[in-house]
Structure formats: C-alpha cells, structure tokens
Amino acid sequence: MHIAQLGRQPELGLAELNQVYGRDNVVFLKDSGFALIKAPVGSSDINRLGGSIKLAEVLVKLPTANWREIERNLSRNITKYVGTIPDGKLTIGLSAHGFNIQPHTVGATSLRLKKELKKLTSSIRVVPNKSATLNTAQVIHNHLTSPSGREFIAVKDGPKTFLAITRGEQDIESYTARDQARPARDAFVGMLPPKLAQIMINLAQPSVNARILDPFCGTGVLLQEALLMGYDVYGTDLSDKMIDYSGRNLKWLHETFLTKDTYKLEQGDAMNATWSQPIDAVVCETYLGQPFSAPPSAAKLEEVRGNCNHIVSEFLRNIGSQVKPGTPLCIGIPAWRSTSGDFTHLPLISELKKLGYTQVRVSRDNLLYFRPDQVVAREILVLQKI
Incomplete structure (x- = not known):
C-alpha cells in the first residue's frame, strides 16, 4: 500500500x-x-x-x-x-x-x-x-x-x-522550468499551471499511446505535459501567434527534456474547425472570458457568461460530430466567484446530454481550481461522448 x-x-x-x-x-x-x-x-x-x-x-x-x-x-x-x-x-x-x-x-x-x-x-x-x-x-x-x-x-x-x-x-524545479523557463509565454492569455494540465490529462484517462487533441492550445502547456507523459499531441488555436508560441515551446521541451516530437500544430477556430484523425481524447482549457480583479456587476457577468457559454457550446457541438462514441474529454470552463464565495456556472452544464455528452462523476463536488484572490475560477468537467 x-x-x-x-x-x-x-x-x-x-x-x-x-x-x-x-x-x-x-x-x-x-x-x-x-x-x-x-x-x-x-x-x-x-x-x-x-x-x-x-x-x-x-x-x-x-x-x-x-x-x-x-x-x-x-x-x-x-x-x-x-x-x-x-x-x-x-x-x-x-x-x-x-x-x-x-x-x-x-x-x-x-x-x-x-x-x-x-x-x-x-x-x-x-x-x-x-x-x-x-x-x-x-x-x-x-x-x-x-x-x-x-x-x-x-x-x-x-x-x-x-x-x-x-x-x-x-520535482519543484522541473515544474518551475516547465512553467517559467519556456521561451514563449503570454500572461495576457492566461497560464495553465503544468500541475493542473497533468491532473486534467489523468482525469480524461486516455488509452496508452493515445493522440490527445487540445483545440485551445495557447502556449502549449497541456501539449507539453501530455508529451512528457508519453502521448502524441495535436494542438489548434484561433490565434496564429499562439500556434507559433506552442511550436517554439514544444521545440524547447524536446531539446530540454528529450521528449518525443510527435506533435501537430495548426490554426483553427474550435467552433468550426475540422480536425484530422485520430482523436483519441480531448483535453483543453476553453475560453475563460475576460479576467477580473474584482467581481463584476450583474450585467457585466451576464454578458461575459453568455459569450463564454456560446463559444464552449459551439465547440462541444463541433467536436462531438468528429469523435467516436465513448471518446473521453476533460475541459476547463469558467466559473465566477462572488464576494460571498459563491460561484456562478455556465448554463451548458445542465444541457450536456442535449449536446451529446454524459458527465463522468469523478468527485462528489464540483471540481474548481482557483487561487484565493481569483474571481474567475477554472471548473473542470470530465465528459464522455454519447
């Protein structure tokens, strides 16, 4: 034991x-x-x-x-x-x-x-x-x-x-290097912590030698952690700049940690992209909306929440038409914390079955990742394509 x-x-x-x-x-x-x-x-x-x-x-x-x-x-x-x-x-x-x-x-x-x-x-x-x-x-x-x-x-x-x-x-020094020593970083788009990327990959439980798709790859943190765990990876992003950043970071990763370099990167809008096969698992941090240093007004929150809900829902519809039944997904979506500590969630959580997914219950409570001073938390959903 x-x-x-x-x-x-x-x-x-x-x-x-x-x-x-x-x-x-x-x-x-x-x-x-x-x-x-x-x-x-x-x-x-x-x-x-x-x-x-x-x-x-x-x-x-x-x-x-x-x-x-x-x-x-x-x-x-x-x-x-x-x-x-x-x-x-x-x-x-x-x-x-x-x-x-x-x-x-x-x-x-x-x-x-x-x-x-x-x-x-x-x-x-x-x-x-x-x-x-x-x-x-x-x-x-x-x-x-x-x-x-x-x-x-x-x-x-x-x-x-x-x-x-x-x-x-x-290994705290290795985590620090994988977070802060990479050649291309962009604090404006947000930084997925390497530890959280590992957790999300493990929550999805991809099969051995699976090819993992990240349709919101950003600077490539999730891709790098999947490569270190032995998976093949495929990353797309709406921004050409992010694809360039991911490429530079994965090249650095290969040279620094001697990982395999079986990865594919291309520009694509997650709401309408057509991805190449195979897609064995999907793990990503989706669009989290604009950052807030203090809880927004009710009107502003409703606006941002609606925008995020639209983007993530359209992404789920799109990817759902391109993966096989049973395909695992682990996605990070936004949740907003109020001054009282309560969270506002995306409406799509109650619509997952209509979108073509079952939610895999890996915890009795909602899985939320946030720092004490954060307004926008990451809510982690583990899904399976119906």
Missing part, C-alpha cells in the same frame, strides 16, 4: 487518484490531507500526478495515535525500515502529519532514531525539523528519496497511524 500527500486543492488530487487507481482503491484520510492507495503504484508515478506532492510506501499501520508509542515502534524497527545502505552513509528525516505536535518533539525522536541507526553506520545525518513536517525542498535538497536517504512519515488517521517511507516527491 501507498499513501499520497494531496496538494493545495485536495479534492482535485483525490479525483485524479480515483481515476488513475480506481475509486475503490483510494481512501481519503481527512486528519492529514493524505489518501491511501490500495492499488499497485509505479516508482515514477509521482512524476505524472499533478495533484499529489508526495508518494510514500506504507510500512505498518499502528493501532495508536500516541506519539510515544509511535516513537517506540520506530526505534524498535528502524534498522529494518531503513534496509541496506549502499555506501555506508545515510541521511534521515522525520515528518508528523495530522498531529498536534511541536517540531522539537519530532526532532527529539529523530535523534533517538539516529542513536539506534549507529548500529548500522557511523556516518548518519539528521535533517532538522523547522516544523513538524519537512517541506518538499528539504526532502529534495537533502536527497531523502535517494539510496542514501530516508524520510519516514507518520500520518494520523483517526485513532490510528500509518508509518511510511517516502518514495517520491514532486
């Missing part, structure tokens, strides 16, 4: 895990913001999951959430949990998730574990705890997922505790 630490918006990460590993194999641990995964997990899965910060292998589930008893188990079994140390040098870290515990208490436990581990090696270093949990940068920069590093995590689940060892951590 494995556990995954979910990201800033856990409902998106949980929906992603449900799609990738199967809803019956995923259990949300509300005390800690983790999810238990009962299905097999690959060693490189962390690189494909946009909504999970950390993947850890479960060592044992303890029938207690008492820290002294947890420490006692770790001390008794730490040499077994560590296993073989290839070069005789070891760096360890310890994190406590979901516990009301002070950093110095976790640090004291780490020092006791160090004392036990001196039976294995005299060259051992402990990563100090500035908080009860180590952050991603600490795990990566101290090489705690390498053969000579170990991060042990205690994850509270009600009156019980999972003890686990971290196997993978999100």
Whole structure:
C-alpha cells in the first residue's frame, strides 16, 4: 500500500487518484490531507500526478495515535525500515502529519532514531525539523528519496497511524522550468499551471499511446505535459501567434527534456474547425472570458457568461460530430466567484446530454481550481461522448 500527500486543492488530487487507481482503491484520510492507495503504484508515478506532492510506501499501520508509542515502534524497527545502505552513509528525516505536535518533539525522536541507526553506520545525518513536517525542498535538497536517504512519515488517521517511507516527491524545479523557463509565454492569455494540465490529462484517462487533441492550445502547456507523459499531441488555436508560441515551446521541451516530437500544430477556430484523425481524447482549457480583479456587476457577468457559454457550446457541438462514441474529454470552463464565495456556472452544464455528452462523476463536488484572490475560477468537467 501507498499513501499520497494531496496538494493545495485536495479534492482535485483525490479525483485524479480515483481515476488513475480506481475509486475503490483510494481512501481519503481527512486528519492529514493524505489518501491511501490500495492499488499497485509505479516508482515514477509521482512524476505524472499533478495533484499529489508526495508518494510514500506504507510500512505498518499502528493501532495508536500516541506519539510515544509511535516513537517506540520506530526505534524498535528502524534498522529494518531503513534496509541496506549502499555506501555506508545515510541521511534521515522525520515528518508528523495530522498531529498536534511541536517540531522539537519530532526532532527529539529523530535523534533517538539516529542513536539506534549507529548500529548500522557511523556516518548518519539528521535533517532538522523547522516544523513538524519537512517541506518538499528539504526532502529534495537533502536527497531523502535517494539510496542514501530516508524520510519516514507518520500520518494520523483517526485513532490510528500509518508509518511510511517516502518514495517520491514532486520535482519543484522541473515544474518551475516547465512553467517559467519556456521561451514563449503570454500572461495576457492566461497560464495553465503544468500541475493542473497533468491532473486534467489523468482525469480524461486516455488509452496508452493515445493522440490527445487540445483545440485551445495557447502556449502549449497541456501539449507539453501530455508529451512528457508519453502521448502524441495535436494542438489548434484561433490565434496564429499562439500556434507559433506552442511550436517554439514544444521545440524547447524536446531539446530540454528529450521528449518525443510527435506533435501537430495548426490554426483553427474550435467552433468550426475540422480536425484530422485520430482523436483519441480531448483535453483543453476553453475560453475563460475576460479576467477580473474584482467581481463584476450583474450585467457585466451576464454578458461575459453568455459569450463564454456560446463559444464552449459551439465547440462541444463541433467536436462531438468528429469523435467516436465513448471518446473521453476533460475541459476547463469558467466559473465566477462572488464576494460571498459563491460561484456562478455556465448554463451548458445542465444541457450536456442535449449536446451529446454524459458527465463522468469523478468527485462528489464540483471540481474548481482557483487561487484565493481569483474571481474567475477554472471548473473542470470530465465528459464522455454519447
């Protein structure tokens, strides 16, 4: 078994895990913001999951959430949990998730574990705890997922505790490069975060070696993430400038990350374009309308909402005539947040069956991606062509 630490918006990460590993194999641990995964997990899965910060292998589930008893188990079994140390040098870290515990208490436990581990090696270093949990940068920069590093995590689940060892951590430097180091960027058209692009691809669940279409490709973020995941990609956009930007960015991606370069780009209006086949899956962020720094007036919102609803509805009608029944789609559409925190949605959500689609329920709630200061959120719909 494995556990995954979910990201800033856990409902998106949980929906992603449900799609990738199967809803019956995923259990949300509300005390800690983790999810238990009962299905097999690959060693490189962390690189494909946009909504999970950390993947850890479960060592044992303890029938207690008492820290002294947890420490006692770790001390008794730490040499077994560590296993073989290839070069005789070891760096360890310890994190406590979901516990009301002070950093110095976790640090004291780490020092006791160090004392036990001196039976294995005299060259051992402990990563100090500035908080009860180590952050991603600490795990990566101290090489705690390498053969000579170990991060042990205690994850509270009600009156019980999972003890686990971290196997993978999100590569924050790679995400930063894929977001900010690309040669062609355009803040005016909006930037789809690479992590959200990964989540959307996983929500669509394309078949292996599928060709993914993005009819609103912009600067190519979604295309680049699909290429990194091993898919063929096909991008179109109303703007010639965006096609040029996507081309430059995908060329950079190929040279930087040695991805395959099986992609096609062309100008096209998503409301009336004719796309070449095959189209195995459609994943895109559609037109989100104009940005707002504050909630708009009721009249302005109605105008923008109507315009967005028209464009997205026409796109769905158009693409629906060109894909086979059963084709998966994951699309991002706008939703507007009021000062009270309520959201206004596109009317087409209640018309999906008339448009030729069934909505795949991957979450109990609406899937919304937004920052605390954003008015225009991205609402994520997972659809299947009827």
